[in-house]
Amino acid sequence: MREIGVPHPRLPLPAAGGEDDMAAFLAWLGEAIPMVGGLGIREMTRDDDRLTWQLALTPNLNDKGTGFGGALAAQTTLLGWCWTTLWLRRRGLARDVVVAEATQRFLAPVTGDYRLVCEPEADDGPASLAERLELRGKGRIALVQRLWCGDTLCLEARGDYAVLPEA
Template identity: 75%
Template sequence: MRDIGVPYSRLPLPTPGERDDPQAFLAWLGEAIPMVKYLGIREMRWEGEALVWELALSPSLNDKGTGFGGALAAQTTLLGWCWTTLWLRERSHARDVVVAEAGQRFLAPVTDDYRLTCAPERGQGQAALAERLASGGRGRIALTQQLWCGGTLCLEAHGDYAVLPAR
């Protein structure tokens, strides 16, 4: 059981220029954020610059037998946090990330297992973030998350993630 107010130990950074092993990161994440173990995440992988989760619907069912909006919103927010954290780690930055703004549009009910994707919103987002971090300050990036149930886009979310100054 985690103690309230006590930060969890960071995962060692990968070799500069390399990405974390997604499954090892997911295992660490389940310890660092206990609710992760109950989200139904089956797989985490990169597809180009998009971070992708494959999820089981059963842990996130609502009273109607479809996806519970609150659980789906939490998953999109966490996926954006993971994208930003992993992007930083690949560049040898051990920095804290927080969600600054988040919003969702629910487009169709989630009726089966699903896929969540997360990628930067603007073409210059990564370059602008890297530039801000190089100057030693805080940075921010806008990300889009999409939830796909088969070929149906069921949810689109947008989030701004802030990278805090180094401690």
């Protein structure tokens, strides 16, 4: 059981040059952030600079039988946090990440199971973040999340994620 004000232990970093086991990361995430267990995340995959979740709609229904905007907004924010955290972990860095700003545009109702895709807003975003971390010990990256229900783009979100200096 999580306690208020007590940080959850970090997941050990992967071996040098290694990749995270996505299932193990997702299991840790569910322990670290209790609401994750109720989000309906079925699978998490990474392809280069793209992180994707496959999700079930049922745990995220609203009173109209479609996707609840608050749950979808929380998912986009959390997916961006995961993208940034996993990016850091691949570089052997265990750092705190926070969302600094987030916006969402709801484009169509979510009427079935869906996927959320997160990637950098700018092609040079990861390189710029790496440079700022090297020079200043902290940095930010802008990420875009898109929610697809089949071939329909239902939600587009943007978030700025800050990597805090080492404690």
